[in-house]
Amino acid sequence: MSVSVWQLSAQEKKVSQWERFEVVLHGSAEGNPFSDVSLYADFWQQEGDTVSVQGFYDGDGRYIIRFMPAMPGVWHYATKSNLPSLAGKKGNLKCVAAPTGNHGPVRVKDTHNFMYADGMVYYPLGTTAYAWIHMPQSVQEKTLLSLEKAGFNKLRMCVFPKNYGLCKEEPEIYPFLVAKYSAGKPVFDFTRFNPAFFRHLEKRIGDLKNLGIEADLILFHPYDKGRWGFDSMPRETNVAYVKYLVARLSSFSNVWWSLANEYDYVASKTEKDWKALIRTVVASDPYRHLCSIHGSTATYFPYWMEELTHASIQDEAPVEDFGRASIVRNIYRKPVVFDEVCYEGNLSSRWGRLSGPEMLHRIWQGLIAGTYVTHGECYQWNEGSMDTIFWAKGGEWRGESWKRIVFTRSLLNSLPQPLQLADVSRDHRTATAGDNYYLIYFGRQMQDEWLFSLPAKNASCQKVKSGTKYKVEIIDTWNMTVTEYPRTFEVGKTIDYRHYDVNYGKVRLPLLPYLMLRVTALDE
């Protein structure tokens, strides 16, 4: 996808919508080009409507400007730089319609949900592999195969390596150049990035893109503890790092910015520091990719900050039981993603020992309330930090809930519109997906029958009309079956805020947990 236009200046320069166009320039490698050289380009279709894009130094005298056109048509560009050899370069490119399967970057849809730039609804169903790009290449390849097999469409992953009880691997390559080794440990030159590291990161983000996976990229985290010092770099280094990262990566349509994992555990930074870094990211990103930040359990950042596109929350309470997640949705007026709700696993730590069914249950608790939940698994079979636990390292799945993701996504993808509670704060089980389309989730509750009834209220959609006939499908979310119920139902008039079947008909249910009903109007 990389098009070096100066080599190809005589040819037609084409790029697909939401793909990457590169201007590669050559200049001096003297001094410190990372800090000494400023470079950017303006891109425009019509004068006055300009996208300004920062370039970056890629090493070996190579300077790159990357552009992701959002609109088909002819774009013009011109570079500016304090290095005369890089300044004043002009050119054109032709942006052609996106190929099938490229829907563009994910945006916020209708306050609480997500869609791709082409308008297709995006239902995030992500997982977690924080340090996967720092593992041996063979593990990384396995991770990609695992992600493809499971069908996740978002991955929480860190730029920096992880030094944590269960993840101690030394990376092969670092984001900063190693100035020297001291007692076998790298000492970094924080003024010089390591382009090879970023090329590797880009390759992996590209690999995810090919799998339809959004890279929810975590820029900082506290799991360093003095080992490399990436959690406690000077402020100007943090800013330079963020700008360099954004200049390199913002042309990837599938990148999201997650300023931190467990931001409040990063001892060196205050909330004010985080806000400044968030503003730096947003100001540097010409495409306004999704941007949020993640705290420790029940630590809610002020997600109302306008630069944040959504709330990326660690808290299990909202998705453990009914009646909770919708409160968070009602408060924020932004999409809510519970990005950490404990993980499926067998650890002794309480955050890493959910059963598979409980992990999936939490995902559905979020979904029926109009929010989203991220998966993770933490199975440890061997003692010690070298075991491969997907949540930290990627590798191979060992749990059970990942096997339900394709099925879960298929249920979501067949919705006419995103879910929300039909009768908010009154009926915590009935989600509406529009006119005459309901999912009713029973969670851990088992019962052998359900008296057919729908709330009269239906969010902002069409209310139930007396006389409407419905069919019912029994969905076993865990066993992944959809069974159409052999009879249909016709609702009568409103009785105490609800509509019952005119004959008070019931749905007989198998005595199983995690059942859901799909209730839809009969085609007539």
Add this chain to the structure above:
Amino acid sequence: MSVSVWQLSAQEKKVSQWERFEVVLHGSAEGNPFSDVSLYADFWQQEGDTVSVQGFYDGDGRYIIRFMPAMPGVWHYATKSNLPSLAGKKGNLKCVAAPTGNHGPVRVKDTHNFMYADGMVYYPLGTTAYAWIHMPQSVQEKTLLSLEKAGFNKLRMCVFPKNYGLCKEEPEIYPFLVAKYSAGKPVFDFTRFNPAFFRHLEKRIGDLKNLGIEADLILFHPYDKGRWGFDSMPRETNVAYVKYLVARLSSFSNVWWSLANEYDYVASKTEKDWKALIRTVVASDPYRHLCSIHGSTATYFPYWMEELTHASIQDEAPVEDFGRASIVRNIYRKPVVFDEVCYEGNLSSRWGRLSGPEMLHRIWQGLIAGTYVTHGECYQWNEGSMDTIFWAKGGEWRGESWKRIVFTRSLLNSLPQPLQLADVSRDHRTATAGDNYYLIYFGRQMQDEWLFSLPAKNASCQKVKSGTKYKVEIIDTWNMTVTEYPRTFEVGKTIDYRHYDVNYGKVRLPLLPYLMLRVTALDE
């Protein structure tokens, strides 16, 4: 308390801290003094540290400036006005220490709680009588007796009368002057206030103050429906009304500003309008009384707006069950008051038919999560709108939950510090009130024994220490009994995030709902 200093100019002018000092001036009554005359006074103890206080026109050529001194000592003042006869008046007053029982206005304490200005913790336990000041005087007097008997310390009440299905009374007196009557209905001159109305309102706020009750005063509401037009006045009238109200009332230490009830149902105003009105209130109030706004069910105003001191929420979901209210607390970083969570009553509407125990249960659900809940009751014995329902009109109690308020407050007042969950998002039943002081609430769950255990985590307080001995009291929140358990417990080491009694001792419980345990360290 009113001291007319110009009549008393030769005497010593004394006022107690947080009480009211009045400067009464006489001037022209020509034109429209409500809109034509500007009047304010600066009050100061030391030059440069000035409190500016707006005056107001009280009718009959009488102009008043009211001041509530926050600090004992000598205060000086000087008036300014566009009316020469009101300008340049100077004087002194001596503020003496507050009398016992006057703790000053309520402020925010430690992010999530409240205290009086003198530092005493204030635990809001309020009720609701929206239109009580518009009822016949005999009903108003009964209301005061009822409030005193029940022991509430906050009252939600409206300035404007209410035109609602269950409350249709025509007031005796209106906030605006009646220009004429048209077909028997008053037509208001929205440019002229009715001082007699406001004197009545002030009398009632003063009556509440004498009972130790905060007046949570609702400035606008939607329950008008074209009858008087107070919900759809022109913007400049709204602003003038707010300023007049604040000028008259801000010297009452027990006033809170609630911009609206169910703000989103007021069709004539947008969220932007509300924000502007909130800013007007706050800019007009020299004392910065508590200020919030209340929406319809599950409609959350952006309570993070810095002018709002706390979140005043209508939503029942957060206090119906465990694990919910604390989420709201964690998000806002302000005190959370669930000011409407449905009411005890016998109405057919689902918002007005809680049982007494359920009303009290919701109050405790809020309290153990470190939030606050407001009571209300809606019993209708006779058909039609002229029945006296406390929630709308005040009068006499008919329910059951009000009888538990004194007991509930006594439990709160004996806490060493306000409640919060000890192990947030993990243990939804155990609230801590500091070091070695816990309330463990079981809600609707009945059980005949409880295995003694405390979470190792204790919010930001001292963690449980192995070897500590505790006593347990069984509190029946509904039947209002406190029974000391006949044995004590000693905790062992941490086992999976909890501390058990060294002999795995259990507390035998009566099979009753709404029980709570008070677990405190033994004095040794």
